[in-house]
Amino acid sequence: MIRPHRTHALWYAFVLHRLSGIALALFLPLHFYMLSLALTDPAQLDEFLAFTDLLIVKCAEFALVFLLAVHMFGGLRLMALEFLPWSSRQKTFAASTVALAFVISTGFFLQAT
Amino acid sequence: MLNLHLYMAQRLTAMIMAPLTIGHLAVMIYAVQGGLNVAEILARTQGSLAWFIFYGSFVLAVSIHAAIGMRAIMFEWLGIKGAVLSVISWGLCLFLLALGGHAVWAVTFAGASA
Numbered sequence: 001m002i003r004p005h006r007t008h009a010l011w012y013a014f015v016l017h018r019l020s021g022i023a024l025a026l027f028l029p030l031h032f033y034m035l036s037l038a039l040t041d042p043a044q045l046d047e048f049l050a051f052t053d054l055l056i057v058k059c060a061e062f063a064l065v066f067l068l069a070v071h072m073f074g075g076l077r078l079m080a081l082e083f084l085p086w087s088s089r090q091k092t093f094a095a096s097t098v099a100l101a102f103v104i105s106t107g108f109f110l111q112a113t
Numbered sequence: 114m115l116n117l118h119l120y121m122a123q124r125l126t127a128m129i130m131a132p133l134t135i136g137h138l139a140v141m142i143y144a145v146q147g148g149l150n151v152a153e154i155l156a157r158t159q160g161s162l163a164w165f166i167f168y169g170s171f172v173l174a175v176s177i178h179a180a181i182g183m184r185a186i187m188f189e190w191l192g193i194k195g196a197v198l199s200v201i202s203w204g205l206c207l208f209l210l211a212l213g214g215h216a217v218w219a220v221t222f223a224g225a226s227a
Binding site for chain 1: 124129135146150153154178205215218
């Protein structure tokens with residue numbers, strides 16, 4: 001049975017923040033390793049960057065940019081919740097974080113394609 | 114699981130990273146136009162103290178932030194606690210710091226001094 005709090009919009013916001021954080025933490029070592037190739041093996045990095053021209057990879061990059069943006073905006077919402085006077089518009093703020101992240105990641109995708 | 118110091122470090126690194134993330138997103142959207150290659154990346158970053166400070170502070174903040182975040186998740190969702198939790202958290206922080214520091218050095222000053 002689904003517990004009542006797990007049908008609330010802000011529970012989804014919590015899960016999105018947590019899952020995006022996990023995904024970004026898992027991606028970071030790969031990201032750092034690839035950039036390090038600029039020093040250790042520039043030719044291999046160029047090969048990898050050419051690989052990112054594939055549409056499927058651009059879609060994955062779109063997802064990563066979305067996760068980064070939604071984690072940042074979601075984090076700002078959480079800090080505002082904790083440190084600023086209470087506002088009852090939390091669901092609106094949570095929806096806005098997703099919308100802003102979607103705008104930014106779509107902007108990235110359009111520039112990349 | 115999270116004491117006051119870790120809680121504040123998590124929030125402080127988040128506050129540091131918010132403007133850095135916006136800057137990183139802007140750079141990505143700008144730089145991805147027309148595709149990416151090593152020469153183009155290095156032309157922008159190599160020998161630049163500003164990019165070294167920007168991405169160096171980003172790496173430092175994200176290493177701390179990610180380790181504390183994963184610490185909370187490992188405790189709450191996986192039930193890991195005590196010394197094991199601390200060892201994994203510190204290990205993740207140092208792992209990200211080492212890899213990220215090497216990456217920042219690679220695209221800023223490593224090639225410039227070669």
